[in-house]
Every structure is written in C-alpha cells, then in structure tokens.
Amino acid sequence: MMKSTRRCPMSDPSQPEPSNLRFLRILVTTLTAVMICGLVVIVGLLVIRFSSTPGPALPESITLPDGVQAVAITAAQDWYAVVTDDNRILVFSRTTGTLRQTVQIDTVDQD
Numbered sequence: 001m002m003k004s005t006r007r008c009p010m011s012d013p014s015q016p017e018p019s020n021l022r023f024l025r026i027l028v029t030t031l032t033a034v035m036i037c038g039l040v041v042i043v044g045l046l047v048i049r050f051s052s053t054p055g056p057a058l059p060e061s062i063t064l065p066d067g068v069q070a071v072a073i074t075a076a077q078d079w080y081a082v083v084t085d086d087n088r089i090l091v092f093s094r095t096t097g098t099l100r101q102t103v104q105i106d107t108v109d110q111d
Contacts, residue, residue, distance in 0.1 A: 059097060064090070 056075045062082060064070060072083040079100060082090045091101040 059092075059094075062092065062097075 058073070058075060058080065064082065064084070069085045070082045071085050074081050078094050079091055080094055082092070084090060087105040087107055089103040089105065090099060091103070092098065093100050
C-alpha cells in the first residue's frame with residue numbers, strides 16, 4: 001500500500017507569497033507597532049502628569065482642640081480648614097497657623 005502525501009501549496013518555498021497575504025501581514029505588523037507606541041505614550045503621559053503636579057502646601061502639624069479629631073481638610077490661598085468629628089469647621093491662618101474662625105455645623109436628623 002502506498003501512502004499519498006499531499007503538499008499544501010502555501011508551504012512550498014518556491015511559490016511567491018500572494019500579494020493580499022503580504023499586504024495583510026504588513027497591515028497587522030504596522031497596527032501592532034502603532035498600538036505599542038500608543039500605549040507607551042499614554043503611560044508616559046500619565047507618569048509625567050502625576051509626578052509633576054505638586055499637592056497643596058500643607059503645614060507640618062496642626063494643633064487641634066483637646067478631644068477633637070480631624071475628618072477632612074481643605075486649603076485655600078491664605079487659610080486652611082479642618083472639619084472635625086464634632087461637626088465643626090476650624091479655619092486656620094496659613095501664615096501664622098492660628099485659629100481664625102470656628103463654624104458650627106447644624107445637622108438635621110433624618111428618620
């Protein structure tokens with residue numbers, strides 16, 4: 001019994017590559033290169049953006065009244081405010097660090 005071997009016409013190295021297959025291979029390679037470059041650019045922009053933006057200049061330490069804990073802080077050009085756990089906003093001077101104003105927050109009980 002004799003085995004029949006069939007050869008694929010595409011596996012013959014003497015056959016030239018069809019032009020549409022060559023075009024498709026070039027197109028896929030180009031698209032891959034463009035996607036890699038785009039990803040590198042996006043990551044680079046994110047790194048530059050997040051590393052160059054300085055945060056607000058906050059004081060090294062803030063002296064709060066006894067028994068009070070800070071919940072949040074916000075800053076402006078010449079003052080910063082601390083929201084406390086006892087529903088007050090304490091506004092401090094940025095230059096001297098002294099307490100400028102205290103605002104009591106009235107809460108409404110929702111049942």
